[in-house]
Amino acid sequence: MGTVAQPIGQWFRQSRVTTQLALGVSALAVLLAGVALLSMSLGPVEIPPSHVWHVVLHRLGFDAGPFTGVEQQVIEQIRLPRIVVGALVGMGLGVAGAAMQGLFRNPMADPGIIGVSAGGAAGAVLAIALGVNTAFFLALPLFAFAGAMGAMFLVYGISLAGGRFSMAALLLAGVAVSSFLGAVVSAVIVIVPRNDALREIIFWLAGGLDSRSWEHARLAAPLVLGGVAVIVALTRELNLLMLGDDEARSLGVRVGVVRAVIITAAALVTGAGVAVSGTIAFVGLVVPHMVRLAFGPDHRVLVPMSAVGGALFVVAADTVARTVVQPTELPVGIITAFMGAPFFIVLLLKNKRRADTF
Amino acid sequence: MQADAARILDGVSVSVGAGEFLGLIGPNGAGKSTLLRAMSGVLRRRAGTVTLEGRDLDAMGPGEVARVLALAPQLAPYTYGFTALEVVMMGRYPHMGRFQVEGAAERRIAEEALERTEAARFAHREVATLSGGERQRVFLARALAQAPRVLLLDEPTSNLDIQHQMRALALVRELAREGIAAIAAIHDLTLAARYCDRLVLLHEGRVAAEGAPREVLTPERIERVFGVRAVVYPDPLTGSLTLSLLDASPGEAAVGSQRRVHVVCGGGRGARLLYELKRAGYVVTAGVLGAGDTDRSAADILGVEYVAGEVFGEIDQAAHARHMALARQxxxxxxxxxxxxxxxxxxxxxxxxxxxxxxVESGPFSRRDFSRGEAQSLFDALRPAARCKTLEETLAAVHALAEAARGGAE
Structure with missing residues (x-):
């Protein structure tokens, strides 16, 4: 297989960035559409793929063929919003992961490195424990988002203390703040009096997309799409930052400004994701790696493809999560780790040398 | 281009014009890299100004600076999965619109740059898999692809073998001839002297000397700034300034401790001894040496004081008198x-x-007497304190006598 894949990979690598993008993104997008259609047909209410297609076309204004009202309800009100939320979350995590790995020049970096995930979790857990999540519909996502952004500003602020940015301080502050917030979450779990709240916390921490609605999609979409757009616009700077701060500066990058903007944008998309889905593990780490191993490190290709790849990964994982042990559902975070980790390890073993050269 | 900075650098003012190749030399920690980084705008200065083509660097946007000035780093630690060509192509970014991607034109420029630094062979290899020297050539190519009018190089030869050191510096000089202003921090003084039009010697954050290589690189200055004793002379083959270090190990230079040793030599029989005595820290003088004598060239290189004579000419009375004085001292x-x-x-x-x-006698004196016995009788009357066969014996005998001289003086 390597004999065929290698020349193709080389040809891809040496072709124009626009060609790479067009080919790569459209291939992944077609896959994503396929998985989405499949996902819409699977579930407790089985809907034939042709009917799914008809519903989608009907929504787009074409009269393609027959479907039932129930089928339309299930697709439009239950499965499609869930897919859209999953795709948004996956897209955000993939892009934020790629951005963090590039910014920190560290293959271990993921969006959680700046404390965003822990902050989101702490915010959500507090909302559940205090019972505000039942007060109004979006209270939980808003608390989670506030927690995520608060943690990010704290961590980034520490790294800038004294007027001079320090990468090491940023990483260490991220670890420290995450540990602290993790302890807050543990403490809440131990002392929370109500069992239903406890169950809700645990389910939320595992990361789930169950009963996500268009409301959630509407909350996450502008933040995720906005943040992703900002990072996509700064992919050239990310390439230069990979060479080192001095190098980037001498090639015209305002390093401090770009770094602040990228960190904020990554926190925004991750925070929005955490707010609507809880902490979905592994996506931000694995997806950019898989894209990089396959297509090389150029962020102008890596970031957009991590966006589509992340969406594909989460939507696929969620489809498995809600069908594999029917009638129960697993949190999607468990599936992303179950599917992602072994796949990642296999990939890593096959490409150990290239992983070393990250 | 002109720069002044403070603290690490104090009162340093350096300028370089188009078409000139300026070498920054100085010991570790003298401030060479700091100066280059300050001049490129990469380092935020507390004080001082950088003027680039008549404009204040601080008033220019970083993109604008990057279109005029390129900095080739000493070591490029991070490259990740990028290939050499991809890294070199990044040199074109400052010249491209935000969402413009590199096309055939950019690729051609990048490939030409790789050709010029002799790195085209590994254009499609990942930089992380290249050797230090290959990497350095890739990053030099990246700076070239930037098509700068001012090129700053931080030790561009530090990882290169001698062939590529010379080719890299020859390339920079060639670029200067094409109209670029180039500044390079260089450790190898001989290479710096050979390729640079002008040298700036930095010492403890200040300019210790500035000017043409032969003005800057004097033995006294080298000893003061670098703490090594060296002889400086024009290479007989290339004519460019060359340094030979007197490789005294610590303490060894103290043996001679400025005592005077006079050597009568000629015909190449004394060059090695002159070197060893100089190395041991003696003040060495030599007897009348005719023009063209190889021992005289050695004395010139080593800075040995000697009495000059004619080519195969007889020694005149004035020279003889001066010679007697040296021998007596x-x-x-x-x-x-x-x-x-x-x-x-x-x-x-x-x-x-x-x-x-x-x-020094490894054989009877008669074999080198071409004066029909006259020299022999003079020689017999000399009664040397020691007769030695080898260089080592000779040195040991000189050390002993010099020591005795001190004892006698006290």
């Missing part, structure tokens, strides 16, 4: 295995003024 004198004829026989006469004499 010496704590010890050495007679090398130089042949004697009528032209240089006065050198033997002068040795009678020496207080302590070492004679």
């Amino acid at each position: 010496a704590d010890a004198a050495v007679l090398c295995e130089t042949p004697f004829g009528h032209n240089n026989i006065l050198n033997l006469v002068a040795l009678s003024a020496a207080r302590r004499l070492v004679s």
Whole structure:
């Protein structure tokens, strides 16, 4: 297989960035559409793929063929919003992961490195424990988002203390703040009096997309799409930052400004994701790696493809999560780790040398 | 381009014009890299100004600066999965619109840059898999692809083998001839002297000297700034300035401790001894040496004081008198295995003024007497304190005599 894949990979690598993008993104997008259609047909209410297609076309204004009202309800009100939320979350995590790995020049970096995930979790857990999540519909996502952004500003602020940015301080502050917030979450779990709240916390921490609605999609979409757009616009700077701060500066990058903007944008998309889905593990780490191993490190290709790849990964994982042990559902975070980790390890073993050269 | 900065650099003012190749030299920690980083705008300065093509650097946007000025780093630690060509292509980014991607034109420029730094062979290899020297050529190519009018290089030769050191510096000089202003921090003083039009010697954050290589690189300055004793002379083959270090190990230079040793030599029999004595820290003088004599070239290179004579000419009275004075002042004198004829026989006469004499003889004196016995009789009258066969023996004898001289003086 390597004999065929290698020349193709080389040809891809040496072709124009626009060609790479067009080919790569459209291939992944077609896959994503396929998985989405499949996902819409699977579930407790089985809907034939042709009917799914008809519903989608009907929504787009074409009269393609027959479907039932129930089928339309299930697709439009239950499965499609869930897919859209999953795709948004996956897209955000993939892009934020790629951005963090590039910014920190560290293959271990993921969006959680700046404390965003822990902050989101702490915010959500507090909302559940205090019972505000039942007060109004979006209270939980808003608390989670506030927690995520608060943690990010704290961590980034520490790294800038004294007027001079320090990468090491940023990483260490991220670890420290995450540990602290993790302890807050543990403490809440131990002392929370109500069992239903406890169950809700645990389910939320595992990361789930169950009963996500268009409301959630509407909350996450502008933040995720906005943040992703900002990072996509700064992919050239990310390439230069990979060479080192001095190098980037001498090639015209305002390093401090770009770094602040990228960190904020990554926190925004991750925070929005955490707010609507809880902490979905592994996506931000694995997806950019898989894209990089396959297509090389150029962020102008890596970031957009991590966006589509992340969406594909989460939507696929969620489809498995809600069908594999029917009638129960697993949190999607468990599936992303179950599917992602072994796949990642296999990939890593096959490409150990290239992983070393990250 | 002009720069002044403070603290690490104090009162440093350096300027370079189009078409000029300026070398920054100085010991580790002298501030070479700091100066380059300050001049490129990469380093935020507390004070001082950088003027680039008549404009204040701080008033220019970083993109604008990057279109004029390129900085080639000393070491590029991060490259990740990028190939050499991809890294070099990044040099074109400052010239491209935000969402413009590199096309055939950019690719051609990048490939030409790789050709010029002889890195085209590994254009499609990942930089992380390249050797240090190959990497350095890739990053030089990246700076070239930037098509700068000012090129700053931080030790561009630090990882290169000698062939590529020379080619890299020759390339920079060539670029300067094409109209670029180039500044390079260079450790190798000989290479710096050979390729740079002008040198700036930095020492403890200040400019210790500035000017043409032969003005800057004097033995006294090298000893003061670098703490090594060196001889500086034009390379007989290339004509460019060359340094030979007197590789005294610590303490060794103290042996001579400025005592005077006078050497009578000629015909190449004394060059090695002159070097060893100089290295050991003696003030070395030499007897009358004719023009064109190889020992005289050695004395020139080593900075040995000697009395100059004509080509194969007889020693005149004035020269002889000066020679006698040198021999008399010496704590010890050495007679090398130089042949004697009528032209240089006065050198033997002068040795009678020496207080302590070492004679180098691996064979009988008669074999190098070309004066029909006259030299032989002068030689017999000398009564040297020591007769030595080898260089080592000779040195040991000189050390002993010089030591005795001090004892006698006290």
